Every structure is written in C-alpha cells, then in structure tokens.
Amino acid sequence: MTIKKTIIISLALFIWTACENNNTTSSDSEPNSSWIFVANEGNMGQSNGTISMIDDFGKVYETEPIGDVVQSLEVYKDKLIVIVNNDHKIILYDITEADGIKLPGVTVSTGNSSPREMVIINEKVYFTNWNSKDVKVLNLTTYAIDSSIPIEGLPEDIITDGINLWVSIPNLELNDPSDGTKVVKINLESEQIVDTYDVGRGPQSLTLFNDEVYVSRTYYSSDWLETTFGVSKIGDVISETIYGLGSPCGGSIMTYDNKVYRSYEGGIAPIDENLKIQPLERVGSFDQSQVYHVEIINDYIYFTLTDYSTMNVLKQVDSNGTVISSYDVGINPGDLAYWKYSE
Numbered sequence: 303m304t305i306k307k308t309i310i311i312s313l314a315l316f317i318w319t320a321c322e323n324n325n326t327t328s329s330d331s332e333p334n335s336s337w338i339f340v341a342n343e344g345n346m347g348q349s350n351g352t353i354s355m356i357d358d359f360g361k362v363y364e365t366e367p368i369g370d371v372v373q374s375l376e377v378y379k380d381k382l383i384v385i386v387n388n389d390h391k392i393i394l395y396d397i398t399e400a401d402g403i404k405l406p407g408v409t410v411s412t413g414n415s416s417p418r419e420m421v422i423i424n425e426k427v428y429f430t431n432w433n434s435k436d437v438k439v440l441n442l443t444t445y446a447i448d449s450s451i452p453i454e455g456l457p458e459d460i461i462t463d464g465i466n467l468w469v470s471i472p473n474l475e476l477n478d479p480s481d482g483t484k485v486v487k488i489n490l491e492s493e494q495i496v497d498t499y500d501v502g503r504g505p506q507s508l509t510l511f512n513d514e515v516y517v518s519r520t521y522y523s524s525d526w527l528e529t530t531f532g533v534s535k536i537g538d539v540i541s542e543t544i545y546g547l548g549s550p551c552g553g554s555i556m557t558y559d560n561k562v563y564r565s566y567e568g569g570i571a572p573i574d575e576n577l578k579i580q581p582l583e584r585v586g587s588f589d590q591s592q593v594y595h596v597e598i599i600n601d602y603i604y605f606t607l608t609d610y611s612t613m614n615v616l617k618q619v620d621s622n623g624t625v626i627s628s629y630d631v632g633i634n635p636g637d638l639a640y641w642k643y644s645e
Contacts, residue, residue, distance in 0.1 A: 336642040341372045342632025354631040355402035374637040378422045385417045430457035461508045470505040501534035502542045506553030518555035543577035554596040597638045606635040
C-alpha cells in the first residue's frame with residue numbers, strides 16, 4: 303500500500319470517527335484512553351505539515367495540513383499545544399478519548415517571531431523564537447502573549463526545573479554554522495536572565511538529571527561539510543566532552559533508566575560520570591541518516607525516521623532494542639507528545 307493511499311484511508315477513518323462521535327474501540331469493545339501525537343513537519347514552504355494521532359490499539363489517524371513546518375507540540379491537561387514555525391502561530395486543540403484532537407482549534411499569532419520549542423508551567427507557555435530573539439510567554443487563560451524575555455542569539459530548546467527556565471542558544475544569527483555557545487538560566491518569577499553558561503559550541507537539546515543540566519551539542523564547519531558532536535553538563539563546574547567528527551548524529555538527550563542518554567549512531571547510548579559515551583550499551587540500531595528525533599514515552603524509546611521522501615515512520619523500541627511497534631506517519635516526523643485520559 304502506498305503512503306498516499308495510507309494517508310487517504312487514515313483521513314477517512316478520522317473523519318468517520320469525528321462524525322460518529324463514538325469512542326475508538328478494539329474488537330472486544332474496550333474504549334480508547336490514550337493518544338500519541340506526532341508533529342509531522344512537512345516540507346518547508348509547502349504548508350503541508352500535519353499531526354498524526356496513534357490510539358491505544360495502534361490505529362493511526364492524520365489531520366489535514368495545518369501549516370508550514372509543524373515544529374513542536376506539548377500536552378497540557380486536556381489540550382494539545384502546537385507550534386507551527388514558518389506560519390508564526392500556536393494552535394491549541396482540545397483532546398478527547400474518541401477523537402484525539404478536536405478541530406479546528408484556537409490559533410494565536412506569534413507576530414512573525416519564528417517560534418521553535420516550548421515548556422508549559424502554571425497555565426503559561428514559554429516558547430523560544432528565532433526572528434524575535436526571545437522567549438515569549440503565552441497565557442493559557444486569556445490566550446494573550448503577556449511578556450517577552452530578550453535573548454542574545456537564536457534560542458532553541460527550553461526546559462524547566464520548576465523555579466527556573468534553561469534555554470540553549472546554538473546560533474547567534476540565521477545561517478551561521480552553530481556559533482552559539484551559551485545556555486541561559488531564567489528565573490520564572492522575575493522573568494529575568496540570572497546566569498549565563500558557556501558550554502561549548504552548538505548547544506542543542508537539554509535534560510535535567512540529579513539537579514544538573516545536560517546539554518547535547520552538534521556543530522558544523524564553516525563549509526557545513528563536517529559535523530562535530532558531544533555533550534556538556536552544568537553542575538558545580540561546567541564539563542564538556544567532544545566525541546569527534548562524523549555524520550550528523552542528531553541532538554536528542556534524555557533521562558532514561560536512571561541515566562542520561564544521547565542519540566548516537568542510529569540509537570541512544572548512555573553517558574558516564576565523565577560524560578563519555580558508552581557505545582556498547584547503545585539501544586537501537588537504525589540508519590543514522592534517517593533518525594530525526596528520539597523521545598521517551600512510558601519507558602519505551604520512540605524513534606522518528608525519515609528518508610525525506612516517501613519513508614516516514616515512528617518506531618517503538620524497548621530497553622533491549624527490540625522493535626515493539628512501527629507506525630506509518632506524516633512527512634518528516636519530529637516531536638512527540640502523549641496524553642492519557644484521567645477522571
């Protein structure tokens with residue numbers, strides 16, 4: 303079955319479910335109670351980004367196109383919050399057991415800001431922006447952008463420890479070869495930068511482990527032909543390790559099985575206390591050129607894979623590296639989010 307036919311059938315099933323307004327059910331009539339959402343970025347400039355939705359029983363539904371580069375998404379309570387980068391907007395959808403997201407949702411313009419990544423805390427969405435070089439704050443009660451925190455450079459990933467925000471800055475200007483070296487710490491109450499850390503070139507994704515911030519790093523030569531990758535840690539002192547030159551290995555970093563893992567050579571591998579990668583403990587063995595994003599959901603590792611053409615797949619992998627499930631999804635799948643019904 304071709305990708306085109308799969309998308310048409312998925313759309314038909316999605317529309318039928320929404321119109322019937324019944325719970326998605328298995329063969330023995332058990333109700334659906336959770337969804338995995340996939341941000342399908344689409345092709346830049348073609349406004350064909352979508353969201354794939356996977357229910358309890360492995361059925362995949364895909365929305366109609368919602369914009370130009372579906373960059374990132376997060377679940378907050380019973381809402382799915384979606385950043386669409388090149389359309390400079392955030393879309394907020396209600397989530398239900400039966401339908402996944404309820405269309406059309408509420409759209410908030412970010413004012414030509416080029417929004418990227420987000421974190422949600424206390425009814426506020428804090429999201430990074432390249433064009434406006436800041437972190438903006440969206441109020442989930444009023445749907446208004448309440449404030450803006452200026453950043454020197456182009457901010458990318460953002461996480462929180464509940465008291466502060468941590469923001470990576472991989473680039474100083476558009477189209478530079480990853481010349482940024484900083485991670486900034488922003489106090490949530492004052493919305494002011496309280497510390498700046500030089501962690502080495504190309505800080506990308508961030509994760510927290512044992513009250514320390516770990517930073518995956520990927521940067522390029524001036525001609526963009528060579529890629530260098532590594533990891534840094536912000537603790538009592540800043541430590542960094544360069545793993546060396548190689549093909550782009552992604553920038554995902556995560557806490558899993560009480561360790562910090564980094565995307566590495568088609569899988570993820572743990573990092574020891576000296577920040578050295580442990581290749582013999584790698585989980586996953588995909589073609590590295592096809593690994594676009596890695597995320598942990600319910601103790602499983604999810605890899606989004608694409609050949610930037612007709613192959614767009616989400617793989618669910620257990621701790622032994624065994625592929626548990628495989629799902630055909632939309633064009634250039636990236637960020638993931640998980641929702642589970644709670645009474």
